[in-house]
Amino acid sequence: MLLNSKFEIRNFKLYQNPNVLNLKFKIWNLFRVSIFVLVILFSAFTFVKAQECPASDYDCQISQIQREINALSPAQEKNKADLASLNKQIADLNAKISNLGKQLVNLAKQIDKREEDLAYTKEIFEGKAKNHYTFMRLYDPITPFIFSDSASQAFQEISFRQKAADEDRKTMEQYGTDLSKLKTDKQSLEKNKANLSSLQAQVAEKQKFLAGEVAKVESYLSSLSAKQNELAAAKAGGFSTSIGDVPASAEPCSGKPGSSNFCDPPFRPAFAAFSYGAPHRKGMSQYGAYGRAKSGQSAEDILHAYYGGIEINKSYGTGANIHIKGCSLSGNLSFSQCASKGGRWIDETVNIETYTKRIYEIPESWGGSGGMAALRAQAVAARSYALARGGEICPSEDCQVYKSTNKGGNWETAVNDTSGWVLVTGGKPFSSWYASTAGGYTFSYSSGGYTTPNLWDTSNGQGGWPNNAYEIAGGSPWFYKGWYKDRSGKSCNRNNPWLKSEEMADILNARYVLDGNGDIGRIWPVDCLGNGHNPYSLAELQGIGGYSSVSGVSVVYGNDGSTQSLTFSTNKGSITINGTKFKEAFNLRAPGYIGLKSSLFNIEKL
Numbered sequence: 001m002l003l004n005s006k007f008e009i010r011n012f013k014l015y016q017n018p019n020v021l022n023l024k025f026k027i028w029n030l031f032r033v034s035i036f037v038l039v040i041l042f043s044a045f046t047f048v049k050a051q052e053c054p055a056s057d058y059d060c061q062i063s064q065i066q067r068e069i070n071a072l073s074p075a076q077e078k079n080k081a082d083l084a085s086l087n088k089q090i091a092d093l094n095a096k097i098s099n100l101g102k103q104l105v106n107l108a109k110q111i112d113k114r115e116e117d118l119a120y121t122k123e124i125f126e127g128k129a130k131n132h133y134t135f136m137r138l139y140d141p142i143t144p145f146i147f148s149d150s151a152s153q154a155f156q157e158i159s160f161r162q163k164a165a166d167e168d169r170k171t172m173e174q175y176g177t178d179l180s181k182l183k184t185d186k187q188s189l190e191k192n193k194a195n196l197s198s199l200q201a202q203v204a205e206k207q208k209f210l211a212g213e214v215a216k217v218e219s220y221l222s223s224l225s226a227k228q229n230e231l232a233a234a235k236a237g238g239f240s241t242s243i244g245d246v247p248a249s250a251e252p253c254s255g256k257p258g259s260s261n262f263c264d265p266p267f268r269p270a271f272a273a274f275s276y277g278a279p280h281r282k283g284m285s286q287y288g289a290y291g292r293a294k295s296g297q298s299a300e301d302i303l304h305a306y307y308g309g310i311e312i313n314k315s316y317g318t319g320a321n322i323h324i325k326g327c328s329l330s331g332n333l334s335f336s337q338c339a340s341k342g343g344r345w346i347d348e349t350v351n352i353e354t355y356t357k358r359i360y361e362i363p364e365s366w367g368g369s370g371g372m373a374a375l376r377a378q379a380v381a382a383r384s385y386a387l388a389r390g391g392e393i394c395p396s397e398d399c400q401v402y403k404s405t406n407k408g409g410n411w412e413t414a415v416n417d418t419s420g421w422v423l424v425t426g427g428k429p430f431s432s433w434y435a436s437t438a439g440g441y442t443f444s445y446s447s448g449g450y451t452t453p454n455l456w457d458t459s460n461g462q463g464g465w466p467n468n469a470y471e472i473a474g475g476s477p478w479f480y481k482g483w484y485k486d487r488s489g490k491s492c493n494r495n496n497p498w499l500k501s502e503e504m505a506d507i508l509n510a511r512y513v514l515d516g517n518g519d520i521g522r523i524w525p526v527d528c529l530g531n532g533h534n535p536y537s538l539a540e541l542q543g544i545g546g547y548s549s550v551s552g553v554s555v556v557y558g559n560d561g562s563t564q565s566l567t568f569s570t571n572k573g574s575i576t577i578n579g580t581k582f583k584e585a586f587n588l589r590a591p592g593y594i595g596l597k598s599s600l601f602n603i604e605k606l
Contacts, residue, residue: 097199104192111185250477253496254484256604265498269551270606272482272497273586276466277439278597281561283307284381284434285442288457289374290366291473295459299376299418306442307423308453310430312380316422322355322386324348324395324402331398346395346404356383356415357408360401361434367410374474375414378434380421387422387429388448425450437478439600440469441561454561462559482604484594492528492592498606501549503591505570506538509545510589511577518544523588546572553603562599 253263256274277285284306292302303312325347327338338345350358362378382400386393395402406412423430431447442455457471458464466472471479482497499507510523513536524535542548552569563579580599587595 251481251485254482256480256482257606263496263498265496265606267498267500268606269501270498271501271504271550271553272499272604273590273594273596274480274482274497274602274604275439275597276441276480276600276602277437277471277476278435278478280433280435280443281438281441281598281600282433282435282443282445283452284377284432285438285457285471286362286374286378286434286436287474287476287479288438288442288470289377289474290371291470291475293366293373293377294370294473295470297373299373299380302373302377303380303423305457306434306452306455307430307432308451310450310452311424312421313424314418314421316420316424316429318351318353318420320352320387321349321391322352323392324350324355325392326394326396326399328395328403331394331396346402348404352383352387353415353419354406355386355402357406357412358402358404359411360403360407362411364407364409364411367414372410372414375410376418379411379415379418380423381432381434383415383418383421384423384429384432385434388431437471437476439479439561439598440465440471441600443561456561480602481597482594483597484592486593490593492525494527494592494594497594499590499594501551502538502542504550504553504568505547506541507582507586507589508547508550508568508570508575508577509541510536511581511585512545512547513541514581514585514588523585525589525591527591529592547575553605555602557600563601566603 250259250261252261255261257264284302289302289306292305297305300312304310327333327335327341327343327345329338329341329343333341333343335345356379359379359382361382362375364375366372367375385400389399393399393402423432425448428448430450433445433447438457440457442452442457444452444454446452456462456465458466458468459470460468466480469479484494484497485491512518513523514520518536518541522534522536524530524533526535526537536544547570549571550568554567556564556566558564558579563583565576565579566582567574567576579601583596583599583601
C-alpha cells in the first residue's frame with residue numbers, strides 16, 4: 001500500500017473576511033463625523049449661553065433655556081442616531097469577528113490534526129526510509145531474474161519497486177511542503193488574532209468615547225429640563241421668606257371670601273387654591289412670634305416654642321467677628337453682575353453685635369405695638385444663625401438681609417437687651433432658621449445634632465387651628481392667601497386666583513397625564529408661561545383625562561401639618577387625589593402665576 005493512501009494530507013486555506021477593513025474604515029469615518037457634530041453642538045451651546053438674564057426675570061431665563069434646548073436637541077438627535085448606527089455596525093463587526101473566531105478555532109483544530117497526521121506519517125516514512133536504505137544496501141539487481149519465472153515478471157517487480165520508491169520520494173516532498181504550509185498557517189493565525197484584538201480595542205475605545213460625549217449632552221439637556229421645572233416653580237412660588245423692614249400689606253383680590261381683599265369672580269362655580277403660610281415652614285415664625293409677644297410671652301418663651309428645649313446661652317460672648325461678602329440682591333451674583341443689576345456689593349468685617357444691629361429682617365415698628373419680645377427673639381435667632389455659619393455670610397435674603405448702617409430704634413434696643421445671647425447645641429451655635437409665616441404649623445428640622453419640634457402654632461394646639469393661630473394674632477397677610485402674582489407683580493393677565501369649573505377639571509386631567517398617561521413635558525400653563533413649550537390645550541387634555549367639569553370639592557388635613565387629600569365631584573363622578581400630587585399638578589398647569597406655596601392648603605368654592 002502506498003504511504004499517502006492511508007493518510008489524507010488536507011489543503012486548508014485560512015479564512016479571510018474582506019469586509020473587516022471596509023467596516024473598520026466606515027467606523028472611523030462615522031466616529032470622525034460624530035466628533036465634528038459634538039464640536040458644532042457645543043459651539044452652538046456656547047453661543048446660546050452668551051445672553052444674560054436678570055435673576056428675577058423668569059420669562060427671559062425660561063426663553064433662554066428653551067433656546068439652549070432648541071440649539072442642542074437637533075445636533076444631539078443626529079449624534080444619537082450616529083451612535084446608534086455605530087453601535088449597529090459594531091454589533092455587525094462583533095458578529096463577524098465571532099464567526100471568524102469560530103473558523104480560526106476550527107482551523108487550529110485542523111492544524112492540530114494535521115500535525116498529528118504528519119507526525120505519524122513521518123514515523124512511518126522514517127521506518128520505510130530505513131527499510132529502503134537497508135534494502136538498497138543488500139539488493140542484488142540479478143536476484144529478480146534468478147527467482148522470476150520469466151524476464152517479464154522480473155521487469156514487473158523492478159518497475160513496482162521503482163514506483164514505490166518514487167511514491168515514497170513524493171511523500172517526502174509533500175511532507176516538507178505540509179510542514180512549511182503548517183508554519184505559514186500558524187503565523188497567519190497568530191497575525192489574524194492580533195489584528196482582531198487590536199481592532200476590537202480600537203472600536204471599543206471609539207464607542208466608549210462617543211457614548212460618553214452623548215451621555216454628557218443628554219445629561220445637560222436633562223439638567224435644562226430640571227432647571228425649567230425649578231424656574232416654573234419659582235414663578236409659581238417665589239417670594240421673600242422673611243418680612244423685612246416693612247410689614248407686608250394684603251395683596252388685592254388674594255383674600256378669602258368675606259375678607260377686605262376678596263374679589264368676587266363673575267362666574268359660578270368658582271374655585272381658588274389658598275395656601276397656609278410659605279415657604280419652608282421651619283424654625284421661628286416671625287408673625288407667630290409677634291402674635292405670641294402680643295399675648296404676653298417673653299423672648300425666651302418664643303424661642304423655646306419654636307426651637308424646643310434648646311439651650312439659650314446668655315453669656316456666649318460678644319467678641320466674634322462676622323465677614324459679610326456679596327451682593328445685596330442675591331448671594332449668587334458676582335461683583336460685575338451685582339453692579340449691572342443695580343445692587344450694592346458689600347465686603348466688610350464687623351463685630352457680631354454690630355452685625356446683628358444691621359440686620360433688616362423684621363419691622364422695627366413692632367416694638368411699639370407689643371412686639372418687643374418678638375424683636376428680642378429675632379435678635380437671638382439672627383445672631384445664632386450668623387455664628388453657626390462660621391463667621392462667613394452673604395448680605396442678601398439668601399442668608400440674612402444686612403446693610404452697612406445700624407437699623408436703630410426698637411431693633412437696636414432688642415439687640416442690646418439680648419447682647420451675647422446665643423442658641424447653642426453641644427456648645428456650638430445652632431443654625432436657627434426662621435421665616436415670615438408657617439400657616440399655623442412649623443416642621444421639625446435638624447442641625448448640629450439637635451432637632452426642633454413639630455408645632456401646631458396656636459394657643460391650644462391642633463384643635464385651635466386655624467382660627468387660634470398666633471400668626472393670625474400677628475396679622476400675617478400670608479397666613480391664608482390665594483397667590484396669583486409672582487414676586488415682581490407679573491400675573492399673565494390674571495387679576496385674581498379664581499378658576500372656572502373647566503379650569504379646575506383641567507388640573508385633574510393634568511394629574512392624569514402626570515401619572516403616566518401622556519406627554520408630561522407638555523404640562524405647562526396655556527397662557528404666557530407656556531409659550532415655547534407646546535402645552536396641551538384644554539380640549540386636548542380633556543380628550544386624554546376625560547374631566548370636563550368640577551362641581552364640588554372637600555379637603556382632608558393630616559396631623560402632620562399638610563393637606564392629606566382632596567375629593568372632587570366631577571362629570572366622571574367622585575375622585576380623590578393625594579395632596580402632594582395635586583399640588584404638583586396645580587403648580588405645573590394652573591393659569592399664569594396662580595400657585596400653591598405650601599403643602600398645607602385648601603380649595604375654596606363659590
